[in-house]
Amino acid sequence: MADLNIKFSFDLGDKLDLIGIVNKQVFPLLNQAVRAVAAQTAANWQANVHQAKLWSGEKDEYAKSITWRMTGDFSAVVESDYRYDQEIESGRPARDLKKMLGTSAKVRRTTDGRRFLVIPMRHNVSKLEQAGLAGMASDLDPSKIISQGERPSGEVTWLSPTAGMGPAAKQTPYLSNTATKQAMMVTKNNYAWGGRLTNQAMKGAGVPDAVRKWASNMYRFDASTPGGAKSSVYLTFRIMMEGSSGWVVPAKPGLFLAKKTADAMQPKAESAFAEAIRRTLKKP
Secondary structure (H helix, E strand, C coil), rough: CEEEEEEEEEHHHHHCCCCCCCCCCCCHHHHHHHHHHHHHHHHHHHHHHHHCCCHHHHHHHHHHEEEEEEEEECEECCCCCCCHHHHHHHHEEEEEEEEEEHHCCEECCCCCCCEEEEEEECCEEEEEEEECCCHHCCCCECCCEEEEEECCCCEEEEEEECEEEEEEECCCCCECHHHHHHHHCEEEEEEEEECEECCCHHHHCCCCCHHHHHHCEEEEEECCCCCCCCEEEEEEEEEEECCCCCCCCCCCCCCHHHHHHHHHHHHHHHHHHHHHHHHHHHHH
């Protein structure tokens, strides 16, 4: 069922003194006008979504969800069933992303018992170009995943700013598998690390502080496919730690994309409907 919609209708009984059955065969131009208005409204709504301040994946999914259909000879509805359309329309409350620490089996634990997740952050080439980092990033020796294994969920892990992280010698139970009664196991990637974009190197190249903040310790991964074009993926890895003040997405005001689309189309729709009736009644 659609979550958000824009409706257009024209009641001939309110506009004309008509008796009997009135349908699209009697007023074909009006039927065509309603169809045209609905189709154009859907296209305008999609265009407004693509121009909005939303991340690209969300824009594509939202725009794709917008469709229109006739609900009668002289009525139509333009609708979206995108799961986040209502909160984009009327506003989003603040969200604490750290809540996933209580639901994800991928969590690890520090030696003092705090849960954390390692979050890969992907940076596209256009972002790197705008920041003046494309050359430095593309020159990095590539990193790659060399194998996959398993580790226990909630593995106790030591963290070091210089040496990285690794499983602690002393482990304590966290989640168990109900079938085996043993520790629940999750997938673990094993990496061969290449070069990384260091804060020192960027500072020496005159990269601004604000850019160094998000680009520090960036790695390049070779994403080329056999026989295909060469490509790379650029990632930084950040720690989401239990008890930290960060990882809170602030509240966002509503964008009212559907309302703005409807408000802009309404006078045009009324004009189109009136013209369709005028032309029909003018015919001998």
